Amino acid sequence: MNGDWIPCPNTGLAYREVDPADPALDNIDCGSEPEAREVADYLRERRWRLLADDWRPRCLQFGTDGAIVGYVTILVRRKHPHPTKEHSAKRRYLLVGQLLVERPFQSMRDPKGHAKYAEEIVGVLIEIAKQENCVGLCLDVRPSNHRALRFWARLGFQEDTPYHSEKMGGEMFSRRLIF
Numbered sequence: 001m002n003g004d005w006i007p008c009p010n011t012g013l014a015y016r017e018v019d020p021a022d023p024a025l026d027n028i029d030c031g032s033e034p035e036a037r038e039v040a041d042y043l044r045e046r047r048w049r050l051l052a053d054d055w056r057p058r059c060l061q062f063g064t065d066g067a068i069v070g071y072v073t074i075l076v077r078r079k080h081p082h083p084t085k086e087h088s089a090k091r092r093y094l095l096v097g098q099l100l101v102e103r104p105f106q107s108m109r110d111p112k113g114h115a116k117y118a119e120e121i122v123g124v125l126i127e128i129a130k131q132e133n134c135v136g137l138c139l140d141v142r143p144s145n146h147r148a149l150r151f152w153a154r155l156g157f158q159e160d161t162p163y164h165s166e167k168m169g170g171e172m173f174s175r176r177l178i179f
């Protein structure tokens with residue numbers, strides 16, 4: 001069941017836990033690039049639901065009054081290396097798994113808000129992370145995803161150690177934002 005929409009203060013957005021039965025998931029379109037298709041396929045195939053309990057993220061759906069704007073999967077990692085991936089100390093982070101903005105809303109400013117839609121969604125994630133007592137946000141991105149890399153850089157996410165991921169089948173760039 002879809003939950004109630006939670007308004008995002010000072011924006012035209014609201015969010016809720018996604019209902020896996022929502023047909024909107026079947027119509028996701030966040031771009032034709034391979035990296036964008038990969039993210040869309042993950043959501044369309046409801047792959048987050050297949051993960052084991054400890055690794056199963058929340059999947060949030062963002063929308064305006066009349067349209068779905070985007071999705072994100074998030075998971076609190078209680079013991080994430082801090083302050084870099086190579087460090088032995090561990091802190092609590094909010095892991096951003098998959099973020100996407102539907103194509104019509106990409107690079108679009110929210111007329112009822114203060115920024116582009118994608119940035120507002122990250123603003124909500126920062127608030128959720130703070131409520132969860134996390135020290136920051138962390139995520140991985142493909143080196144070929146230039147648009148996403150530019151986006152995270154503009155929002156102040158710092159580069160971390162690149163690494164080879166067997167699961168993702170190649171090199172990944174890590175990014176983190178420490179509050």
Ligand SMILES: CC(C)(COP(=O)(O)OP(=O)(O)OC[C@H]1O[C@@H](n2cnc3c(N)ncnc32)[C@H](O)[C@@H]1OP(=O)(O)O)[C@@H](O)C(=O)NCCC(=O)NCCS
Pocket residue numbers: 030031035036039098099100101102105106107108116117118119140141142145146147148150151154
């Ligand atoms: C990543 C994503 C959420 C960002 O949302 P967005 O609305 O596109 O973000 P913004 O417009 O604020 O920022 C993107 C930046 O990349 C730039 N850009 C657009 N296409 C680009 C390209 N092909 N190469 C490099 N930069 C590009 C934009 O001009 C913008 O630059 P700016 O910060 O100087 O304005 C969205 O593009 C998306 O859903 N992509 C597909 C899914 C995906 O890749 N998710 C991320 C996984 S880590």
